[in-house]
Amino acid sequence: MITEEQVLNALKNVNEPYLKKNLVDLHAIKELKIKENMVSLKLAIAQPGTAEQMQLQQDVVNAVKGAGADSVGLRFEKMSDEELQKHGGQSQEEGSSLLKRKNTTFIAVTSGKGGVGKSTVSVNLAVSLARKGKKVGIIDADIYGFSVPDMMGIEDRPKVVGQKIYPVNRFDVQVISMGFFVEDNSPIIWRGPMLGKMLNNFFSEVEWDELDYLVLDLPPGTGDVALDVHSMLPQSKEIIVTTPHATAAFVAARAGAMAMKTEHEILGVVENMAYFESKVSGEKEYVFGKGGGEKLAKELNSEVLAQIPLGQPEIEEDHFAPSVYNPSHPIGKIYMDLAEKIVGKTSK
Numbered sequence: 001m002i003t004e005e006q007v008l009n010a011l012k013n014v015n016e017p018y019l020k021k022n023l024v025d026l027h028a029i030k031e032l033k034i035k036e037n038m039v040s041l042k043l044a045i046a047q048p049g050t051a052e053q054m055q056l057q058q059d060v061v062n063a064v065k066g067a068g069a070d071s072v073g074l075r076f077e078k079m080s081d082e083e084l085q086k087h088g089g090q091s092q093e094e095g096s097s098l099l100k101r102k103n104t105t106f107i108a109v110t111s112g113k114g115g116v117g118k119s120t121v122s123v124n125l126a127v128s129l130a131r132k133g134k135k136v137g138i139i140d141a142d143i144y145g146f147s148v149p150d151m152m153g154i155e156d157r158p159k160v161v162g163q164k165i166y167p168v169n170r171f172d173v174q175v176i177s178m179g180f181f182v183e184d185n186s187p188i189i190w191r192g193p194m195l196g197k198m199l200n201n202f203f204s205e206v207e208w209d210e211l212d213y214l215v216l217d218l219p220p221g222t223g224d225v226a227l228d229v230h231s232m233l234p235q236s237k238e239i240i241v242t243t244p245h246a247t248a249a250f251v252a253a254r255a256g257a258m259a260m261k262t263e264h265e266i267l268g269v270v271e272n273m274a275y276f277e278s279k280v281s282g283e284k285e286y287v288f289g290k291g292g293g294e295k296l297a298k299e300l301n302s303e304v305l306a307q308i309p310l311g312q313p314e315i316e317e318d319h320f321a322p323s324v325y326n327p328s329h330p331i332g333k334i335y336m337d338l339a340e341k342i343v344g345k346t347s348k
């Protein structure tokens, strides 16, 4: 079995890309665990969420596997400013280019709780806006489960050229996901401030093409993380996703209340899983209750933008994307209408 000493020896040969010193001398290894020849590491680095991090991931995995480990799980955190300065780095400047673009409308998609379809709505809204000829990007910032790449059927990783990361293009949408920065699907625990730093890097280090819309799939809930994002993106507009159940709407109202507190404009509510429509009789069955979206919209002084029924997209062999509805699918049409409404509400 691989020993701690062997791992450390291997990491002596890997340089932190920004500070150009090896990880051991930098005291960058904040945690090292070995279990049944599986090594898990937590590393503090100067600039997480950058092209360099992706290269570093690869270097660390190769080095530790080369020393005899079967698998390597990696987590990253941002090095403290104190440590950074000690090693000759500069603390990072906040604020970045994408955030300053005047022509990009930011749409944060949020929900009170998980599993209501927030990512599905984010993805289909982004694709539908692109189908309408808009230039669209999506950031999958749902740290509790970055599902966007899978939902869109993305197997590629972003291209990295020099310092820059190029988003993956799928259905004419530029896609960046937290999931691209995780090695081997290893579980990661993000804390609020880390997410903020990561997002900030997505805005500054990613080479976005022109964008009319940037859709942000945010983590559910109203915790620190969401608050962080709210304050970081004061210009962002919001869509709140709920199911029709009264309790779900009640929880979602808290997410909405926060948007109001942070003075984000609420574009409206999307009620997902609103009903099931029988193909035979056309009858609607309200499987998860009724009226939640309406109730929430009223509470937020807003409106229900769409009611999306239960239904699966057709699976296409040559264009595999398990959660993207075709524009001809009844649900695909509802998403096109939603995109139309969003364009109407956000045109200057």
Ligand SMILES: Nc1ncnc2c1ncn2[C@@H]1O[C@H](COP(=O)(O)OP(=O)(O)OP(=O)(O)O)[C@@H](O)[C@H]1O
Pocket: 111, 113, 114, 115, 116, 117, 118, 119, 120, 121, 142, 144, 145, 147, 220, 272, 273, 308, 309, 310, 311, 312, 323
């Ligand atoms: N209208 C719908 N009909 C059928 N299945 C749906 C619908 N909307 C979402 N789903 C399914 O429900 C599950 C949860 O959806 P999704 O991941 O979009 O929710 P979420 O709110 O983003 O969850 P999380 O917070 O865990 O990321 C997925 O398996 C998705 O395919």
